[in-house]
Amino acid sequence: MSKRKMKDPHLPVGECITQVQEILRERLCHQQLPDRPEGVEAQHKHLLELLKRTAVHGESNSVLIVGPRGAGKTMLLKCVLRDLLEEKEVQKNLLQVHLNGLLQTDDRIALKEITRQLHLENVVGDKVFGSFAENMAFLLEALKKGDRSSSSPVLFVLDEFDLFAHHKNQTLLYNLFDVSQSAQAPIAVVGLTCRLDVLELLEKRVKSRFSHRQIHLLSSLTFPQYLERVRIQLSLLHNFPDDSFAQDWNTSVKTLVKDKSVEDVLQRHFNSSKDFRSMHMLLMLCLCRVSVSKPAIKPADLLEASRLCFADTKANMLHGLSILELCLVIAMKHLNDVYEGEPFNLQMVHNEFKKFLQRKSNSMYNFDPPVIMKAFEHLQQLELIRPVDVPSAKTQREYQLMRLMLDHSQIMEALQKYPQCPTDIKQWAMSAFS
Structure with missing residues (x-):
């Protein structure tokens, strides 16, 4: 039975459309990570080396990833972590704490979240600490198995980093940078922010403990590259169950991106925002219009999707x-x-x-x-x-x-x-x- 199925690869159009929508929704909505991040190879290598030094050699580091929204800061970090965790030694040892300035609005909430993510609630129990620094030192001490070399390295990721600078006395930032500088425990602090002037927000004592490493992501994307990205995002891979349908689909996508009216629409989007998320939103709206009676994306679909994206809400x-x-x-x-x-x-x-x-x-x-x-x-x-x-x-x-x-x-x-x-x-x- 399985051999007969392999010999007859043609699926009903309805089933092909369903599978196309599932594949592309996964790609566009869940922000699938690329095999290799495009245009940020140097930044990827730099960040990977920094984090590897913490994860493998127990060396403490701090770094800021700076760039406009949609430039790929989170994507870069996720790609680096994926590559880092492929090593078995790192996979077992590296602990991760992810904080967000929009959620952890003060140091007390941030400390609670750090305790939760490190699974140290039972260790802390009802202990009362005199200061934030004492509490942080106790948490890091609790991760030690013996001597310093056997301490678990911890990666702190601070998304919306600039918002942490608005916390009272910047206590969280001070303590994290202080630990990373004094080598009390192997930790890496990675901040992600859109603000180029973020260092101006830091207090003098916090700034003096920061390594001043910054990785800048500035989009150098050209319009031909943007068009190619659209084509890649909509194209089906060679492992699609129905080869004939996949070839027809990919041919229609190539024809679509060469259409003059489509180029004009995409040029308008490119000029207003090079953010890949806004591009994915546009393509998702096009994908919603694909059906059995219309098994391909037409220029009219892209024009309608663009109209919805640029609709004046007021x-x-x-x-x-x-x-x-x-x-x-x-x-x-x-x-x-x-x-x-x-x-x-x-x-x-x-x-x-x-x-x-x-x-x-x-x-x-x-x-x-x-x-x-x-x-x-x-x-x-x-x-x-x-x-x-x-x-x-x-x-x-x-x-x-x-x-x-x-x-x-x-x-x-x-x-x-x-x-x-x-x-x-x-x-x-x-x-x-x-």
């Missing part, structure tokens, strides 16, 4: 407003035009709206003041308007100064797409004078 929010809320936004637009962007209050907006009602003498738009107040507050909750100053108890709500967070083009575009928008409201919005 303008889209206007489509869900009530007629009253829309009228208030238009009144604000007119006030902005007349007073050249100066702040306004609810009373001014209400007066502007009343001018429109008097001109139209249309009773269907008559609303009570409390209803108008409620609609105005809803616009503030949606952050379509925001207060100029912090509200004070003395200022009445209808006289509190506000600014409109939408521009003229966003309002006009939203009006064109607003479902069944009354003609007189459209005309009011388009008129130069209210």
Whole structure:
């Protein structure tokens, strides 16, 4: 039975599509690590050597990986750790602690997380420590098996490193760098940050204990390389069960990236962000449109996916407003035009709206003041308007100064797409004078 299956490699189209979507979703959503990181070979070699010295020879180190979001800082570190852990000696000994500045917002939480990740909760128990340094020293001492040479090396990874600099007295950073410099225990501290000026945030005593090693990741990606990356991300490998389908799919992908309209769309994405995550989001939206009736990605799919990626979220929010809320936004637009962007209050907006009602003498738009107040507050909750100053108890709500967070083009575009928008409201919005 198995031999017959091997001889007949053709699968139903539906099954092929399902497998394609599974493979590409795994690749695009789970950020599959490349076999070899592209364009950062020197940085990869440098970081691997540093961590190997800690993991194998018990040498302490500290280093910062600096680069813009999406440049591949986490990918680089994960690739290095994968290569490092391939060695059996390292696999057994190296302990890892991963902290994130967004989650561990103070040193007490960070210390708890370090204890949890090192599985030392039972060792610490109910012990009371005089200081953070004592607690940290006890944790590292607990990892020792005997003499210093047999201590387990520990890798501390600090994601969003700059946020740890905002902790009180920078105690965590001070103690980690102090241990790495004084060789109390073999540890490596790796910080990941987007801020180029991160060293300026460190206190003098912390800075003096840091090794000042920095690995910079600056994207040198060119547009042809970006196009090639798109092709690789969408292509199927030779181990796909149905060879014929895989060949057809890969041919269609090659044709897709050579299409002029597709190139224009990808050029726009490349110019706005070289971040691979935003590229993966675009390709995922294309992949969602593949089906049995349409077993390939077409240029139209990429154009639609791009439209969704670049959609103006604030303008889209206007489509869900009530007629009253829309009228208030238009009144604000007119006030902005007349007073050249100066702040306004609810009373001014209400007066502007009343001018429109008097001109139209249309009773269907008559609303009570409390209803108008409620609609105005809803616009503030949606952050379509925001207060100029912090509200004070003395200022009445209808006289509190506000600014409109939408521009003229966003309002006009939203009006064109607003479902069944009354003609007189459209005309009011388009008129130069209210």
